[in-house]
Amino acid sequence: MRTLPRIGMMSTMENRIAKTAWCRSYQAALKVANYLLGYQTPEVLEGPGCVRQLPRAIAAHGIGRVLLVCGPHLYARGAADSLMEALAAQEIEAHVFCDLQANPTDRDVEAGYASFVENACEAIIAFGGGSPLDCAKAIAVKAAHPTKPVTAYQGVLKVRTKLVPLFAVPTTAGTGSETTIASVITDAATHHKASINDPALMPTLAVLDPELTVSLPPHVTATTGMDALCHAVESYTNATYCTKLENDYARRAVRLIFENLPRAYEQGDDLTARQNLQRAAFYAGRAFTRGCVGYVHAVGHTLGGLYGVSHGLAMAVILPKVLRQYGPAVYPRLAELADACGIKANTTAERALTLIARIEQLNEQLGIPAGFDCIRDEDIPQIIAWADAEANPLYPVPVVWCRGDFERLIGKLKVTTER
Numbered sequence: 001m002r003t004l005p006r007i008g009m010m011s012t013m014e015n016r017i018a019k020t021a022w023c024r025s026y027q028a029a030l031k032v033a034n035y036l037l038g039y040q041t042p043e044v045l046e047g048p049g050c051v052r053q054l055p056r057a058i059a060a061h062g063i064g065r066v067l068l069v070c071g072p073h074l075y076a077r078g079a080a081d082s083l084m085e086a087l088a089a090q091e092i093e094a095h096v097f098c099d100l101q102a103n104p105t106d107r108d109v110e111a112g113y114a115s116f117v118e119n120a121c122e123a124i125i126a127f128g129g130g131s132p133l134d135c136a137k138a139i140a141v142k143a144a145h146p147t148k149p150v151t152a153y154q155g156v157l158k159v160r161t162k163l164v165p166l167f168a169v170p171t172t173a174g175t176g177s178e179t180t181i182a183s184v185i186t187d188a189a190t191h192h193k194a195s196i197n198d199p200a201l202m203p204t205l206a207v208l209d210p211e212l213t214v215s216l217p218p219h220v221t222a223t224t225g226m227d228a229l230c231h232a233v234e235s236y237t238n239a240t241y242c243t244k245l246e247n248d249y250a251r252r253a254v255r256l257i258f259e260n261l262p263r264a265y266e267q268g269d270d271l272t273a274r275q276n277l278q279r280a281a282f283y284a285g286r287a288f289t290r291g292c293v294g295y296v297h298a299v300g301h302t303l304g305g306l307y308g309v310s311h312g313l314a315m316a317v318i319l320p321k322v323l324r325q326y327g328p329a330v331y332p333r334l335a336e337l338a339d340a341c342g343i344k345a346n347t348t349a350e351r352a353l354t355l356i357a358r359i360e361q362l363n364e365q366l367g368i369p370a371g372f373d374c375i376r377d378e379d380i381p382q383i384i385a386w387a388d389a390e391a392n393p394l395y396p397v398p399v400v401w402c403r404g405d406f407e408r409l410i411g412k413l414k415v416t417t418e419r
C-alpha cells in the first residue's frame with residue numbers, strides 16, 4: 001500500500017508536504033470506514049466485589065469450560081482465588097494459563113492456545129493488567145485462525161472472524177484493554193512489538209472491580225494511570241476519527257485521572273479513587289478504540305519491544321515531550337481538555353501549555369523519571385522505522401513527523417538529568 005519514498009529519503013519540506021497529504025488522504029478514507037464499521041461497547045459489571053458475579057454471567061452464555069489467562073505473579077499471590085471459587089460454585093471448569101511474560105510474545109500466545117485446545121475451552125477470561133489481557137485476546141485470534149502465526153494478524157482489520165467469548169477482568173486501571181479492539185504482541189524472534197486491531201477483539205464483558213486494584217504498588221498505579229491519560233489525550237488531540245461520544249469520554253477520563261490518580265497513588269485502599277480510575281481507563285480505552293493513539297504510543301512500543309520498558313512508564317515519560325514538540329497545532333484541542341479540568345487562563349495557548357505543565361507536575365508527583373538511559377544510538381534508526389510504520393498513515397496525529405522530528409524526540413528522551 002505504501003507508495004511514498006522510505007523515511008530516510010524524506011528530509012525535504014517537499015517530502016514532508018507529500019507525506020502529510022498522503023497520510024491525510026488515507027485518514028479521510030478510514031474515517032468513513034470507521035463510521036460504517038461502528039464499535040460495540042462491552043457489557044459492564046462495576047463495583048466493589050463484582051468479580052464474584054462474573055461466573056453467573058458466563059453461565060448465562062451457556063459456557064461450561066473456560067481458559068483463565070493470568071499473569072504468573074498475580075496468580076501466585078492468590079489474586080484470582082475468589083474468582084476461581086465463584087467459578088467452581090457455578091460449576092464452570094476453569095483451566096489456568098499463566099506462563100506468560102510482561103510484553104507477551106507470539107510464543108506465549110502459542111502456549112496459551114495449546115492449553116485452550118487441550119482443555120476444550122469454550123471461552124477465555126482475561127485476568128490481570130495489560131499483558132494478560134492482550135495475550136488472552138491474541139489466544140482468541142489464534143483459536144479462530146489456528147493455521148497461521150498470530151503475528152500475521154498484526155495490523156488493521158485482518159482478523160475478520162467472530163472470536164470465542166472474552167471476559168475481561170482488569171486488575172490495573174490503565175490499558176483500557178477491556179474495551180478496546182487492540183492486542184499488542186511482541187514477535188519473540190525480532191522483538192518487534194505491534195498491535196492487532198480488529199473489532200472482533202472487543203471483549204464480551206468487562207469487570208470493573210476496584211477491590212482488584214487496591215494492592216497495586218504505587219509505582220504501578222502511577223504508570224498505568226498515566227497510560228490511561230495518554231489514551232485520552234492522544235485520541236482527543238488526534239481529533240479526526242472521534243465522534244461526540246469519544247470526545248466526551250476522553251474529556252471525562254482526563255478530568256477523572258487528574259482528580260483521582262494522586263489520591264490512589266498516596267492511598268492505595270481508597271476505593272472511590274480506585275473505582276474512578278477504572279472508569280477513566282475504560283472511557284479512555286473506548287475513546288482511543290475509534291480515535292487511535294499517536295506518536296507517544298508508536299515510540300513507546302519500540303522501547304517496550306527493544307528494552308522491556310514498561311508500557312505505562314514509557315507513556316508517562318514520552319507524553320509531555322510529544323505534546324510540546326507538536327507545538328501550536330495541538331493547542332486548541334489541549335485547551336479544551338484544560339477546560340474540562342477546570343484550568344483557567346486567558347488564551348488558548350496558555351491553557352494548552354498549562355495542561356502540559358500539569359502533566360509534567362503529575363509525573364514529578366508520581367516519581368516518574370525524566371528520561372531513559374537504555375536507548376542505544378545504534379538502535380535509533382530501528383526505533384524510528386518501527387514508530388513511523390506504526391503511526392503513519394493510520395494514526396491521525398496533529399502533525400505528521402519525518403525522521404528529523406523523531407530524532408529530536410528521541411534526543412529529549414535520552415536526557416535523564418532534567419525534565
Ligand SMILES: [Fe+2]
Pocket residue numbers: 175227228230231297311315
Ligand atoms: Fe497504552
